[in-house]
Amino acid sequence: GAVVSQHPSRVICKSGTSVKIECRSLDFQATTMFWYRQFPKKSLMLMATSNEGSKATYEQGVEKDKFLINHASLTLSTLTVTSAHPEDSSFYICSALYRDPNEKLFFGSGTQLSVL
Amino acid sequence: QQPVQSPQAVILREGEDAVINCSSSKALYSVHWYRQKHGEAPVFLMILLKGGEQKGHEKISASFNEKKQQSSLYLTASQLSYSGTYFCGTEDNQGGKLIFGQGTELSVKP
Numbered sequence: 001g002a003v004v005s006q007h008p009s010r011v012i013c014k015s016g017t018s019v020k021i022e023c024r025s026l027d028f029q030a031t032t033m034f035w036y037r038q039f040p041k042k043s044l045m046l047m048a049t050s051n052e053g054s055k056a057t058y059e060q061g062v063e064k065d066k067f068l069i070n071h072a073s074l075t076l077s078t079l080t081v082t083s084a085h086p087e088d089s090s091f092y093i094c095s096a097l098y099r100d101p102n103e104k105l106f107f108g109s110g111t112q113l114s115v116l
Numbered sequence: 117q118q119p120v121q122s123p124q125a126v127i128l129r130e131g132e133d134a135v136i137n138c139s140s141s142k143a144l145y146s147v148h149w150y151r152q153k154h155g156e157a158p159v160f161l162m163i164l165l166k167g168g169e170q171k172g173h174e175k176i177s178a179s180f181n182e183k184k185q186q187s188s189l190y191l192t193a194s195q196l197s198y199s200g201t202y203f204c205g206t207e208d209n210q211g212g213k214l215i216f217g218q219g220t221e222l223s224v225k226p
């Protein structure tokens with residue numbers, strides 16, 4: 001089956017630094033990827049839709065200058081948490097849309113971000 | 117708008133059955149079901165596209181009532197491995213943008 005790779009799986013950083021998370025579709029081209037955020041024992045909250053070659057579409061309440069998304073190729077989307085603060089600590093998960101023949105979403109393994 | 121799942125939590129003995137419901141206030145294009153274990157990414161269970169469609173995966177099946185904007189996930193003869201949090205994700209049009217319900221925590225005890 002289709003595989004989505006997400007790195008790193010865990011990152012600890014100091015407050016004020018920036019962290020980049022990568023999401024790769026390994027065996028298919030994904031023109032559309034999605035970024036979710038999940039707090040402990042809570043649901044996955046959609047942050048943004050990442051479109052290859054164009055600007056990401058952010059959900060209401062998500063700061064686009066805080067969470068920079070770049071989808072520069074058909075297999076890679078990155079999420080950069082800029083000037084991270086402790087309240088940014090969370091589990092971040094990407095998913096990639098697989099279209100052939102039917103539409104299906106495949107999730108990365110997630111990134112646990114801890115900001116000290 | 118976030119779909120509503122019920123129940124929020126359920127505890128089963130091995131071999132018992134359970135139903136998890138997912139309701140939306142909007143017309144839906146599809147419903148997806150996922151199971152997530154603690155600290156792991158969600159794992160895809162199934163997708164339902166048409167009204168009244170029912171799909172099965174081993175002892176886990178689901179239905180989608182397009183008119184009622186509802187889906188139900190059926191777990192029969194539950195196994196210990198079924199424990200986890202189940203999420204429904206809904207699309208109101210084709211494109212992959214899923215909005216997830218709040219989750220249903222399922223615990224299967226021996």
